[in-house]
Amino acid sequence: MSGSSEVKPEVNRVERRTDPIRVQIVDDHALFRRGLEMVLSAEDDIEVVGEAGDGQEAVERAGDLLPDVVLMDIRMPRRGGIEACRGIKSAVPSARIVMLTISDEEEDLFEAIKAGATGYLLKDVSIDEVPDAVRAVHGGQSLINPSMAAKLINEFATMAKKEEERPHQVPAPRLTEREMEVLRLVARGMNNRDIAKELFISENTVKNHVRNILEKLQLHSRMEAVVYAVRERLLEIT
Structure with a gap:
């Protein structure tokens, strides 16, 4: 994740609430998880309630953590992010899941949405934008990088023909x-x-x-x- 990106999703600021937004971070890179945890924990209205290094651990812990928002990578050991997305949505239906990944593959994007993800952001998004992304998704918005949105629409068109x-x-x-x-x-x-x-x-x-x-x-x-x-x-x- 870099300090800036060429293409950034537009995130509307969401009115803050009294109870902090409970966030679970899922990524197999400990340093990346730590960076997200530091940025999110600095926000008064966001609480990082747990982390996981793979999809299996994420699903196992989600039922106890009851996260409002899950930030999750796609490529992980033991259980990938898309499969884990299905598991978390089954355990905690109210959870909003955002895929935060380096993958710009159309298939990953489409499968993530079918699995129940409400956001798909590439890791080149500015780290400073992540707190507002969490608020936006928790507030009911769906977030997706503009470049990926075009691919999604193309996938819809292909599906419609089929x-x-x-x-x-x-x-x-x-x-x-x-x-x-x-x-x-x-x-x-x-x-x-x-x-x-x-x-x-x-x-x-x-x-x-x-x-x-x-x-x-x-x-x-x-x-x-x-x-x-x-x-x-x-x-x-x-």
């Missing part, structure tokens, strides 16, 4: 026209603030629409909703 001939099994939940507009903008990698500007509505209204979309689709994250919508042909990405 699914063109798949027969429908169950009618998909009906979204309103406005909810579809919001979903399309989410698919473009836009955050709540940018969506609000685009549609001339408030950020709170955007949050309400996103919450309604997730409830209707019975999903847990914005990116899961986009995957579902493409699969069910509710959303076309060209």
Whole structure:
């Protein structure tokens, strides 16, 4: 992780809360974990409740630690980050998981989202941005590097083509026209603030629409909703 990067995800500042955000750090490099722990522990509203050196240990400890946010690498021994993501989401469904990795592979990005990750950041992001990333994800945002967002959309388009001939099994939940507009903008990698500007509505209204979309689709994250919508042909990405 360097002090600056050419491409940085835009992170909206999230209003701080009384109880500290509980963070679990998972990475097989002790020095990297220590660097993150030092930066996050300096924040009054964030508490590092535990660390793990591999995915297996992370899953085993998550049930006791009950983290709000997990920062996790993908490439780790014993159990990789994507498999561990599934395990943690099973043990602590409310946990928000951010993949913090050097991997810019499309397959890793897509599999991480399918596993339940709500963020995917490359390790060249400025370390000073990590606390705000934790707050943003905990506040309900999905974070992804802009360069990776483009790859994600390409993956959605490929998936949509593969699914063109798949027969429908169950009618998909009906979204309103406005909810579809919001979903399309989410698919473009836009955050709540940018969506609000685009549609001339408030950020709170955007949050309400996103919450309604997730409830209707019975999903847990914005990116899961986009995957579902493409699969069910509710959303076309060209």
